[in-house]
Amino acid sequence: MAFRHRVxxxxxxTSKQKFIHVAGQEMVPSQQLLLRAGMMRQLSMPNLLTSEHWKKTGRWESTGQEMFKLRDRKGTDFLLAPTHEEEVTTLIAKEVSSYRQLPIRVYQIGRKFRDELRARSGLLRGKEFLMKDLYTFDVSEEEAMKTYDEVVLAYRRIMKRLGVPYAVAEADTGNIGGTHSHEFHILSRVGEDSLLSCASCGYTSNEERAIGILPTTLSKAATKFRNKEQVPLWIESLDVVPRSSVRINPKFQFGVLKTTSEDNSAQELCTLVAVATSGDREVNEVKLSKAIGKVELAESVEELKPLLGEAKVDCMMICVDQSLYPGQAPMRPKDMDIGETLPEDLSSLVHSHKINSQKGKGLKVVYGDYHNCKPGDGCPHCLKNKGSHEPMETTRAIEIGHTFMLGTKYSKPLNAVFMPATGQAPEYMQMGCYGLGITRLLASIIEASHDHKGIIWPEAVAPFRVVIVTSEDEGCVSAAENVYDVVHRALESRSADVILDDRSETTLGFKMKDAELIGYPWMVVVGKGFLRTGKVEVQHRKTGEKWTLAWDAIQPFFQERRL
Structure with missing residues:
Protein backbone atom coordinates (compact mmCIF):
# COMPACT_ATOMS: atom_id res chain seq x y z
CA MET A 1 0.00 0.00 0.00
CA ALA A 2 1.33 3.43 -0.92
CA PHE A 3 2.21 5.78 1.93
CA ARG A 4 -0.47 8.36 2.69
CA HIS A 5 -0.30 11.36 5.02
CA ARG A 6 -3.14 11.08 7.53
CA VAL A 7 -4.51 13.71 9.91
CA THR A 14 -6.50 23.28 16.42
CA SER A 15 -8.40 25.50 18.81
CA LYS A 16 -11.69 27.39 18.78
CA GLN A 17 -10.32 29.74 21.42
CA LYS A 18 -10.03 33.39 20.44
CA PHE A 19 -6.43 34.32 21.14
CA ILE A 20 -6.39 38.10 21.64
CA HIS A 21 -3.69 39.07 24.11
CA VAL A 22 -0.32 37.67 25.17
CA ALA A 23 1.90 39.18 27.87
CA GLY A 24 -0.36 42.22 27.91
CA GLN A 25 0.01 42.89 24.17
CA GLU A 26 -2.66 42.57 21.52
CA MET A 27 -2.03 39.78 19.02
CA VAL A 28 -1.71 40.44 15.31
CA PRO A 29 -3.76 38.22 12.95
CA SER A 30 -0.81 35.96 12.07
CA GLN A 31 -0.26 35.16 15.76
CA GLN A 32 -3.93 34.38 16.29
CA LEU A 33 -4.25 32.14 13.24
CA LEU A 34 -1.00 30.25 13.81
CA LEU A 35 -2.10 29.46 17.35
CA ARG A 36 -5.67 28.51 16.38
CA ALA A 37 -4.49 26.32 13.49
CA GLY A 38 -2.12 24.45 15.82
CA MET A 39 0.99 25.53 13.91
CA MET A 40 2.64 27.41 16.76
CA ARG A 41 2.85 27.30 20.54
CA GLN A 42 4.56 29.79 22.79
CA LEU A 43 7.88 28.30 24.03
CA SER A 44 7.46 25.04 22.11
CA MET A 45 10.97 23.81 21.23
CA PRO A 46 13.18 26.90 20.72
CA ASN A 47 16.96 27.19 21.04
CA LEU A 48 16.71 29.55 24.02
CA LEU A 49 14.88 27.83 26.89
CA THR A 50 13.52 29.13 30.17
CA SER A 51 14.74 27.40 33.31
CA GLU A 52 11.26 26.82 34.78
CA HIS A 53 10.61 23.28 33.52
CA TRP A 54 14.25 22.20 33.94
CA LYS A 55 14.07 23.16 37.61
CA LYS A 56 10.89 21.10 38.01
CA THR A 57 12.59 17.95 36.69
CA GLY A 58 15.81 18.61 38.64
CA ARG A 59 17.98 18.78 35.53
CA TRP A 60 18.85 22.45 36.02
CA GLU A 61 21.16 21.32 38.82
CA SER A 62 22.06 17.79 37.67
CA THR A 63 23.12 18.43 34.07
CA GLY A 64 26.38 20.01 35.22
CA GLN A 65 28.85 22.17 33.37
CA GLU A 66 27.91 20.96 29.87
CA MET A 67 24.91 23.29 29.94
CA PHE A 68 25.17 26.86 28.63
CA LYS A 69 23.38 28.95 31.28
CA LEU A 70 22.68 32.67 30.91
CA ARG A 71 20.47 35.46 32.23
CA ASP A 72 18.55 38.17 30.47
CA ARG A 73 18.64 41.84 31.46
CA LYS A 74 15.96 41.18 34.07
CA GLY A 75 18.05 38.46 35.74
CA THR A 76 15.84 35.58 34.56
CA ASP A 77 17.61 32.24 34.09
CA PHE A 78 17.79 30.75 30.58
CA LEU A 79 19.79 28.03 28.85
CA LEU A 80 20.79 27.18 25.30
CA ALA A 81 18.95 23.98 24.42
CA PRO A 82 21.04 20.80 24.85
CA THR A 83 17.86 18.69 24.43
CA HIS A 84 14.08 19.24 24.65
CA GLU A 85 12.47 16.63 26.92
CA GLU A 86 11.00 19.25 29.29
CA GLU A 87 9.64 21.45 26.52
CA VAL A 88 7.97 18.74 24.45
CA THR A 89 6.46 17.13 27.57
CA THR A 90 4.95 20.46 28.58
CA LEU A 91 3.60 20.96 25.06
CA ILE A 92 1.90 17.54 24.93
CA ALA A 93 0.58 17.92 28.49
CA LYS A 94 -1.38 20.99 27.37
CA GLU A 95 -2.75 19.42 24.17
CA VAL A 96 -3.60 15.84 25.22
CA SER A 97 -6.22 14.85 27.78
CA SER A 98 -7.61 11.47 26.65
CA TYR A 99 -6.30 8.02 25.76
CA ARG A 100 -8.03 8.50 22.37
CA GLN A 101 -5.35 11.06 21.46
CA LEU A 102 -2.52 8.61 22.12
CA PRO A 103 -0.09 7.37 20.94
CA ILE A 104 1.75 10.48 19.76
CA ARG A 105 5.10 10.75 17.97
CA VAL A 106 6.64 14.19 17.50
CA TYR A 107 10.03 14.95 16.03
CA GLN A 108 12.21 17.87 15.08
CA ILE A 109 15.55 18.56 13.46
CA GLY A 110 17.26 21.44 15.19
CA ARG A 111 20.40 22.89 16.71
CA LYS A 112 21.68 21.80 20.11
CA PHE A 113 24.28 23.41 22.35
CA ARG A 114 26.61 21.75 24.85
CA ASP A 115 29.63 23.27 26.53
CA GLU A 116 31.97 20.42 25.69
CA LEU A 117 35.09 20.33 27.85
CA ARG A 118 37.18 19.03 24.93
CA ALA A 119 35.52 20.24 21.73
CA ARG A 120 37.63 18.84 18.88
CA SER A 121 37.77 16.79 15.70
CA GLY A 122 35.56 19.10 13.67
CA LEU A 123 31.98 17.84 13.53
CA LEU A 124 32.66 14.83 15.76
CA ARG A 125 32.58 16.86 18.97
CA GLY A 126 31.42 20.45 18.82
CA LYS A 127 29.62 22.90 21.08
CA GLU A 128 26.86 23.39 18.51
CA PHE A 129 25.41 20.64 16.35
CA LEU A 130 22.34 19.46 14.44
CA MET A 131 20.23 16.65 15.85
CA LYS A 132 17.08 14.74 14.93
CA ASP A 133 14.90 14.20 18.02
CA LEU A 134 11.87 11.96 18.33
CA TYR A 135 9.64 12.01 21.42
CA THR A 136 6.93 9.40 21.96
CA PHE A 137 3.93 9.24 24.31
CA ASP A 138 1.96 6.06 25.04
CA VAL A 139 -0.85 4.91 27.35
CA SER A 140 1.07 2.13 29.09
CA GLU A 141 4.53 0.82 29.78
CA GLU A 142 3.81 -2.16 27.52
CA GLU A 143 2.81 0.07 24.59
CA ALA A 144 5.80 2.34 25.20
CA MET A 145 8.10 -0.68 25.06
CA LYS A 146 6.57 -1.71 21.73
CA THR A 147 7.25 1.79 20.45
CA TYR A 148 10.80 1.59 21.74
CA ASP A 149 11.40 -1.67 19.88
CA GLU A 150 9.90 -0.21 16.68
CA VAL A 151 12.18 2.82 16.78
CA VAL A 152 15.27 0.72 17.54
CA LEU A 153 14.39 -1.44 14.53
CA ALA A 154 13.97 1.67 12.37
CA TYR A 155 17.38 2.95 13.54
CA ARG A 156 18.92 -0.43 12.69
CA ARG A 157 17.47 -0.16 9.17
CA ILE A 158 18.96 3.33 8.83
CA MET A 159 22.37 2.04 9.90
CA LYS A 160 22.11 -0.88 7.47
CA ARG A 161 21.26 1.43 4.56
CA LEU A 162 24.30 3.56 5.30
CA GLY A 163 26.46 0.57 4.42
CA VAL A 164 29.22 1.32 6.93
CA PRO A 165 30.31 -0.89 9.88
CA TYR A 166 28.11 -0.23 12.90
CA ALA A 167 27.18 -1.61 16.29
CA VAL A 168 24.21 -1.30 18.65
CA ALA A 169 25.24 -1.32 22.30
CA GLU A 170 23.45 -1.50 25.64
CA ALA A 171 24.09 1.84 27.31
CA ASP A 172 23.71 3.85 30.49
CA THR A 173 20.79 6.26 30.61
CA GLY A 174 22.94 9.06 32.03
CA ASN A 175 21.43 12.46 32.82
CA ILE A 176 18.51 11.96 30.40
CA GLY A 177 17.29 9.12 32.63
CA GLY A 178 14.89 6.25 32.14
CA THR A 179 15.04 2.49 32.43
CA HIS A 180 16.24 1.24 29.04
CA SER A 181 18.83 2.60 26.63
CA HIS A 182 20.81 1.72 23.50
CA GLU A 183 23.58 3.52 21.66
CA PHE A 184 24.12 3.36 17.90
CA HIS A 185 27.74 3.52 16.82
CA ILE A 186 29.77 3.69 13.65
CA LEU A 187 32.96 1.71 14.13
CA SER A 188 36.10 3.82 13.76
CA ARG A 189 39.61 3.87 15.18
CA VAL A 190 39.18 7.59 16.02
CA GLY A 191 36.06 6.93 18.10
CA GLU A 192 35.97 8.11 21.70
CA ASP A 193 33.73 5.27 22.88
CA SER A 194 34.93 1.77 23.72
CA LEU A 195 32.52 -1.07 23.02
CA LEU A 196 32.87 -4.52 24.49
CA SER A 197 31.29 -7.29 22.44
CA CYS A 198 31.03 -11.05 22.35
CA ALA A 199 31.66 -12.78 19.02
CA SER A 200 29.76 -15.85 20.23
CA CYS A 201 26.35 -14.36 21.09
CA GLY A 202 26.55 -10.80 19.75
CA TYR A 203 26.21 -9.08 23.16
CA THR A 204 27.53 -5.52 22.86
CA SER A 205 27.72 -2.87 25.54
CA ASN A 206 29.33 0.49 26.07
CA GLU A 207 32.33 0.30 28.37
CA GLU A 208 30.50 2.52 30.88
CA ARG A 209 27.74 -0.06 31.30
CA ALA A 210 29.43 -3.34 30.39
CA ILE A 211 29.31 -6.14 32.94
CA GLY A 212 32.03 -8.72 32.43
CA ILE A 213 32.97 -11.95 34.16
CA LEU A 214 36.41 -11.58 35.70
CA PRO A 215 39.04 -14.03 34.43
CA THR A 216 40.19 -16.64 36.94
CA THR A 217 43.83 -16.02 36.02
CA LEU A 218 45.07 -12.70 37.36
CA SER A 219 47.27 -10.40 35.31
CA LYS A 220 50.79 -9.41 36.37
CA ALA A 221 49.64 -5.83 36.81
CA ALA A 222 47.09 -7.03 39.37
CA THR A 223 49.43 -9.20 41.43
CA LYS A 224 52.52 -6.96 41.36
CA PHE A 225 50.89 -3.64 42.22
CA ARG A 226 52.23 -2.04 45.44
CA ASN A 227 51.10 1.05 47.33
CA LYS A 228 53.68 3.42 48.76
CA GLU A 229 51.64 6.47 49.82
CA GLN A 230 50.70 6.99 53.45
CA VAL A 231 46.90 6.98 53.11
CA PRO A 232 46.58 3.83 50.94
CA LEU A 233 48.88 1.95 53.30
CA TRP A 234 46.73 3.03 56.24
CA ILE A 235 43.57 1.83 54.48
CA GLU A 236 45.23 -1.49 53.65
CA SER A 237 46.02 -1.94 57.33
CA LEU A 238 42.27 -1.91 58.08
CA ASP A 239 42.09 -5.32 56.37
CA VAL A 240 38.83 -4.72 54.50
CA VAL A 241 39.87 -6.60 51.34
CA PRO A 242 38.89 -10.31 51.36
CA ARG A 243 41.74 -12.80 51.52
CA SER A 244 42.24 -15.09 48.52
CA SER A 245 44.77 -17.68 47.41
CA VAL A 246 46.70 -14.89 45.68
CA ARG A 247 47.26 -11.69 47.63
CA ILE A 248 46.14 -8.69 45.54
CA ASN A 249 47.17 -5.26 46.78
CA PRO A 250 44.47 -2.66 46.15
CA LYS A 251 44.87 0.44 44.02
CA PHE A 252 42.91 3.45 45.31
CA GLN A 253 41.12 6.40 43.78
CA PHE A 254 39.56 9.04 45.99
CA GLY A 255 36.48 11.21 45.73
CA VAL A 256 33.88 13.27 47.57
CA LEU A 257 30.20 12.40 47.94
CA LYS A 258 27.95 15.25 49.09
CA THR A 259 24.50 14.36 50.44
CA THR A 260 21.69 16.08 52.29
CA SER A 261 21.89 15.93 56.06
CA GLU A 262 19.60 13.38 57.74
CA ASP A 263 17.98 16.14 59.80
CA ASN A 264 17.04 17.95 56.52
CA SER A 265 19.13 20.94 57.47
CA ALA A 266 20.68 23.07 54.74
CA GLN A 267 24.12 21.71 55.60
CA GLU A 268 25.51 19.01 53.33
CA LEU A 269 27.23 15.89 54.59
CA CYS A 270 30.62 15.25 52.99
CA THR A 271 31.77 11.65 52.66
CA LEU A 272 35.34 10.82 51.71
CA VAL A 273 35.17 7.89 49.29
CA ALA A 274 38.09 5.55 48.57
CA VAL A 275 37.53 3.13 45.70
CA ALA A 276 39.76 0.06 45.83
CA THR A 277 40.40 -1.93 42.63
CA SER A 278 43.10 -4.33 41.50
CA GLY A 279 46.16 -2.76 39.94
CA ASP A 280 45.03 -3.51 36.37
CA ARG A 281 41.56 -1.96 36.68
CA GLU A 282 40.20 1.59 36.43
CA VAL A 283 37.24 2.99 38.35
CA ASN A 284 33.96 3.15 36.42
CA GLU A 285 32.33 6.42 37.47
CA VAL A 286 28.92 5.44 36.13
CA LYS A 287 28.77 2.19 38.12
CA LEU A 288 30.10 3.94 41.22
CA SER A 289 27.54 6.76 41.05
CA LYS A 290 24.66 4.32 40.50
CA ALA A 291 25.75 2.34 43.55
CA ILE A 292 26.35 5.09 46.12
CA GLY A 293 25.49 8.46 44.52
CA LYS A 294 27.24 11.08 42.42
CA VAL A 295 30.90 11.07 43.41
CA GLU A 296 33.40 13.71 42.30
CA LEU A 297 36.66 11.84 41.77
CA ALA A 298 40.21 13.11 42.18
CA GLU A 299 43.54 11.58 41.25
CA SER A 300 45.01 11.95 44.75
CA VAL A 301 44.16 12.96 48.31
CA GLU A 302 45.78 16.34 47.68
CA GLU A 303 43.40 17.00 44.80
CA LEU A 304 40.41 16.44 47.09
CA LYS A 305 40.92 19.85 48.69
CA PRO A 306 39.43 21.91 45.81
CA LEU A 307 36.42 19.57 45.75
CA LEU A 308 35.81 20.08 49.46
CA GLY A 309 36.35 23.83 49.49
CA GLU A 310 35.76 25.10 53.00
CA ALA A 311 33.89 21.94 54.03
CA LYS A 312 35.29 19.10 56.12
CA VAL A 313 34.76 15.35 55.77
CA ASP A 314 32.00 14.05 58.07
CA CYS A 315 32.32 10.32 57.34
CA MET A 316 34.32 7.86 55.27
CA MET A 317 33.48 5.05 52.86
CA ILE A 318 35.58 2.39 51.14
CA CYS A 319 34.17 0.77 47.98
CA VAL A 320 35.92 -2.57 47.47
CA ASP A 321 35.73 -3.74 43.87
CA GLN A 322 35.11 -7.34 42.77
CA SER A 323 38.49 -7.39 41.02
CA LEU A 324 40.06 -7.74 44.48
CA TYR A 325 38.16 -10.93 45.30
CA PRO A 326 37.57 -12.68 41.94
CA GLY A 327 35.47 -15.81 42.03
CA GLN A 328 34.20 -15.15 45.56
CA ALA A 329 30.59 -14.51 46.50
CA PRO A 330 29.47 -10.88 47.01
CA MET A 331 30.04 -9.61 50.53
CA ARG A 332 27.73 -7.64 52.75
CA PRO A 333 28.43 -4.01 53.73
CA LYS A 334 29.84 -3.39 57.17
CA ASP A 335 30.63 -0.51 59.53
CA MET A 336 34.02 -0.20 61.19
CA ASP A 337 35.93 1.84 63.72
CA ILE A 338 38.97 3.53 62.19
CA GLY A 339 41.05 3.98 65.29
CA GLU A 340 42.07 7.09 67.19
CA THR A 341 44.67 8.37 64.77
CA LEU A 342 44.38 9.25 61.10
CA PRO A 343 47.24 9.62 58.60
CA GLU A 344 48.60 13.13 58.25
CA ASP A 345 47.20 13.49 54.73
CA LEU A 346 43.66 12.90 56.00
CA SER A 347 43.63 14.57 59.40
CA SER A 348 43.51 18.08 57.92
CA LEU A 349 40.50 17.17 55.74
CA VAL A 350 38.17 15.54 58.25
CA HIS A 351 36.16 16.33 61.38
CA SER A 352 38.27 13.88 63.40
CA HIS A 353 36.16 14.24 66.52
CA LYS A 354 32.98 13.48 64.56
CA ILE A 355 34.37 10.36 62.92
CA ASN A 356 35.95 9.01 66.09
CA SER A 357 32.80 9.68 68.12
CA GLN A 358 30.75 7.42 65.79
CA LYS A 359 31.74 4.20 67.48
CA GLY A 360 31.42 1.40 64.95
CA LYS A 361 30.15 3.78 62.28
CA GLY A 362 33.10 5.97 61.41
CA LEU A 363 33.85 3.96 58.29
CA LYS A 364 31.40 2.18 55.98
CA VAL A 365 32.75 -0.60 53.72
CA VAL A 366 30.73 -1.71 50.67
CA TYR A 367 31.49 -4.36 48.07
CA GLY A 368 30.50 -4.48 44.41
CA ASP A 369 31.31 -3.94 40.74
CA TYR A 370 33.01 -0.55 40.41
CA HIS A 371 35.51 -1.27 37.63
CA ASN A 372 35.72 -0.81 33.87
CA CYS A 373 35.52 -4.04 31.93
CA LYS A 374 38.26 -4.79 29.44
CA PRO A 375 39.09 -7.26 26.65
CA GLY A 376 39.26 -10.83 27.91
CA ASP A 377 36.46 -10.44 30.46
CA GLY A 378 33.78 -13.07 30.01
CA CYS A 379 30.42 -12.42 28.36
CA PRO A 380 27.65 -12.40 31.03
CA HIS A 381 25.04 -13.67 28.56
CA CYS A 382 27.11 -16.69 27.52
CA LEU A 383 27.80 -17.55 31.16
CA LYS A 384 24.09 -17.38 31.98
CA ASN A 385 22.81 -19.20 28.89
CA LYS A 386 25.62 -21.66 28.11
CA GLY A 387 27.72 -21.71 31.26
CA SER A 388 30.83 -20.86 29.24
CA HIS A 389 33.46 -18.13 29.60
CA GLU A 390 33.47 -16.44 26.18
CA PRO A 391 36.02 -13.59 26.17
CA MET A 392 34.81 -10.19 24.99
CA GLU A 393 36.69 -7.95 22.57
CA THR A 394 36.93 -4.17 22.46
CA THR A 395 36.21 -1.87 19.52
CA ARG A 396 36.56 1.88 19.13
CA ALA A 397 33.42 3.60 17.88
CA ILE A 398 31.64 6.94 17.39
CA GLU A 399 28.20 7.31 18.95
CA ILE A 400 25.74 8.78 16.44
CA GLY A 401 22.39 7.82 17.98
CA HIS A 402 20.82 7.10 21.34
CA THR A 403 17.43 5.70 22.38
CA PHE A 404 15.84 6.02 25.82
CA MET A 405 12.82 4.41 27.45
CA LEU A 406 11.91 7.27 29.80
CA GLY A 407 8.79 5.96 31.50
CA THR A 408 7.34 8.74 33.66
CA LYS A 409 10.60 10.56 34.50
CA TYR A 410 9.33 13.74 32.82
CA SER A 411 5.57 13.23 32.70
CA LYS A 412 5.31 13.09 36.50
CA PRO A 413 7.04 16.36 37.44
CA LEU A 414 5.47 18.16 34.46
CA ASN A 415 2.01 16.62 35.04
CA ALA A 416 1.58 15.09 31.56
CA VAL A 417 -1.54 13.01 32.25
CA PHE A 418 -4.47 11.56 30.30
CA MET A 419 -7.80 10.02 31.16
CA PRO A 420 -7.61 6.24 30.52
CA ALA A 421 -10.30 4.10 28.87
CA THR A 422 -11.55 3.05 32.31
CA GLY A 423 -12.55 6.66 32.94
CA GLN A 424 -11.18 6.58 36.48
CA ALA A 425 -8.18 8.53 37.79
CA PRO A 426 -5.83 10.25 35.30
CA GLU A 427 -2.61 8.39 34.49
CA TYR A 428 0.86 9.61 33.55
CA MET A 429 1.94 9.21 29.94
CA GLN A 430 4.73 6.73 29.26
CA MET A 431 7.50 8.38 27.27
CA GLY A 432 10.50 7.61 25.11
CA CYS A 433 13.06 9.83 23.40
CA TYR A 434 15.33 9.04 20.47
CA GLY A 435 18.13 11.06 18.91
CA LEU A 436 20.33 10.94 15.83
CA GLY A 437 23.27 13.34 15.64
CA ILE A 438 23.16 14.62 12.06
CA THR A 439 26.38 16.61 11.98
CA ARG A 440 28.27 13.88 13.85
CA LEU A 441 26.78 11.27 11.52
CA LEU A 442 28.15 13.20 8.55
CA ALA A 443 31.70 13.10 9.91
CA SER A 444 31.38 9.52 11.20
CA ILE A 445 30.39 8.17 7.79
CA ILE A 446 33.46 9.79 6.26
CA GLU A 447 35.69 8.36 9.00
CA ALA A 448 34.39 4.90 8.15
CA SER A 449 34.26 5.34 4.37
CA HIS A 450 37.20 7.07 2.70
CA ASP A 451 40.51 6.33 0.99
CA HIS A 452 43.59 8.22 -0.20
CA LYS A 453 41.54 9.80 -3.01
CA GLY A 454 38.84 11.26 -0.77
CA ILE A 455 35.33 10.53 0.53
CA ILE A 456 33.34 7.43 -0.49
CA TRP A 457 29.72 8.35 0.14
CA PRO A 458 27.15 5.58 0.67
CA GLU A 459 24.46 6.00 -1.99
CA ALA A 460 21.69 6.47 0.58
CA VAL A 461 23.20 9.73 1.87
CA ALA A 462 25.37 11.00 -0.99
CA PRO A 463 24.75 14.66 -1.87
CA PHE A 464 24.43 13.45 -5.49
CA ARG A 465 24.44 9.81 -6.57
CA VAL A 466 25.81 10.43 -10.07
CA VAL A 467 28.20 13.08 -11.40
CA ILE A 468 28.71 13.58 -15.12
CA VAL A 469 32.10 15.00 -16.06
CA THR A 470 33.04 16.20 -19.50
CA SER A 471 36.05 17.46 -21.39
CA GLU A 472 36.13 21.09 -22.48
CA ASP A 473 35.33 20.08 -26.09
CA GLU A 474 32.08 21.73 -27.21
CA GLY A 475 30.71 18.48 -28.64
CA CYS A 476 31.34 16.64 -25.35
CA VAL A 477 29.69 19.41 -23.33
CA SER A 478 26.57 19.16 -25.49
CA ALA A 479 26.53 15.35 -25.24
CA ALA A 480 26.91 15.51 -21.44
CA GLU A 481 23.67 17.50 -21.23
CA ASN A 482 21.87 14.62 -22.98
CA VAL A 483 23.58 12.02 -20.77
CA TYR A 484 22.31 13.94 -17.73
CA ASP A 485 18.70 13.64 -19.00
CA VAL A 486 19.09 9.91 -19.72
CA VAL A 487 20.50 9.12 -16.25
CA HIS A 488 17.89 11.24 -14.54
CA ARG A 489 15.07 9.39 -16.33
CA ALA A 490 16.66 6.05 -15.54
CA LEU A 491 16.81 6.74 -11.81
CA GLU A 492 13.20 8.02 -11.75
CA SER A 493 14.02 10.25 -8.83
CA ARG A 494 14.63 13.84 -7.87
CA SER A 495 16.99 15.88 -10.02
CA ALA A 496 19.21 16.24 -6.94
CA ASP A 497 20.44 12.69 -7.55
CA VAL A 498 22.40 13.77 -10.66
CA ILE A 499 24.83 16.67 -11.13
CA LEU A 500 26.70 17.85 -14.20
CA ASP A 501 30.23 19.24 -13.85
CA ASP A 502 30.08 21.73 -16.70
CA ARG A 503 32.91 24.01 -15.56
CA SER A 504 34.63 25.38 -18.67
CA GLU A 505 37.84 26.59 -17.00
CA THR A 506 38.99 23.15 -15.75
CA THR A 507 40.26 20.04 -17.52
CA LEU A 508 38.58 16.64 -17.58
CA GLY A 509 41.34 15.20 -15.37
CA PHE A 510 40.82 17.92 -12.76
CA LYS A 511 37.06 17.26 -12.71
CA MET A 512 37.62 13.53 -12.26
CA LYS A 513 39.97 14.13 -9.31
CA ASP A 514 37.39 16.46 -7.78
CA ALA A 515 34.67 13.83 -8.24
CA GLU A 516 36.79 11.26 -6.39
CA LEU A 517 37.57 13.74 -3.62
CA ILE A 518 33.92 14.69 -3.12
CA GLY A 519 32.96 11.03 -3.26
CA TYR A 520 30.03 10.75 -5.69
CA PRO A 521 29.09 7.04 -5.82
CA TRP A 522 28.94 7.02 -9.64
CA MET A 523 30.86 9.01 -12.23
CA VAL A 524 30.00 9.14 -15.95
CA VAL A 525 32.91 10.35 -18.07
CA VAL A 526 32.08 11.99 -21.42
CA GLY A 527 35.56 12.33 -22.93
CA LYS A 528 36.74 13.13 -26.42
CA GLY A 529 36.51 9.44 -27.27
CA PHE A 530 32.74 9.78 -27.12
CA LEU A 531 32.80 11.84 -30.32
CA ARG A 532 34.49 8.92 -32.13
CA THR A 533 32.80 5.89 -30.55
CA GLY A 534 29.58 7.20 -29.01
CA LYS A 535 30.51 5.49 -25.75
CA VAL A 536 30.89 6.81 -22.19
CA GLU A 537 32.83 5.42 -19.24
CA VAL A 538 31.05 4.73 -15.94
CA GLN A 539 33.08 4.41 -12.72
CA HIS A 540 31.96 3.12 -9.32
CA ARG A 541 33.68 5.06 -6.54
CA LYS A 542 33.50 2.37 -3.84
CA THR A 543 34.79 -0.64 -5.80
CA GLY A 544 36.76 1.12 -8.54
CA GLU A 545 34.93 -0.91 -11.22
CA LYS A 546 34.62 0.61 -14.72
CA TRP A 547 32.20 0.01 -17.59
CA THR A 548 32.30 1.30 -21.17
CA LEU A 549 28.72 1.81 -22.33
CA ALA A 550 27.18 2.59 -25.67
CA TRP A 551 24.51 5.28 -25.77
CA ASP A 552 21.53 2.88 -25.66
CA ALA A 553 23.05 0.96 -22.71
CA ILE A 554 23.23 3.95 -20.33
CA GLN A 555 19.56 4.03 -19.33
CA PRO A 556 19.15 0.29 -18.59
CA PHE A 557 22.47 0.31 -16.66
CA PHE A 558 21.21 2.90 -14.19
CA GLN A 559 17.66 1.52 -14.12
CA GLU A 560 19.12 -1.67 -12.63
CA ARG A 561 20.78 0.42 -9.90
CA ARG A 562 17.83 2.36 -8.54
CA LEU A 563 17.76 2.65 -4.75
Missing part, protein backbone atom coordinates in the same frame (compact mmCIF):
# COMPACT_ATOMS: atom_id res chain seq x y z
CA UNK A 8 -5.22 10.94 12.43
CA UNK A 9 -1.46 10.28 12.65
CA UNK A 10 -0.49 13.95 12.82
CA UNK A 11 -0.47 16.31 15.80
CA UNK A 12 -2.72 19.19 14.65
CA UNK A 13 -4.02 20.78 17.88
Missing amino acids: SKTLVP
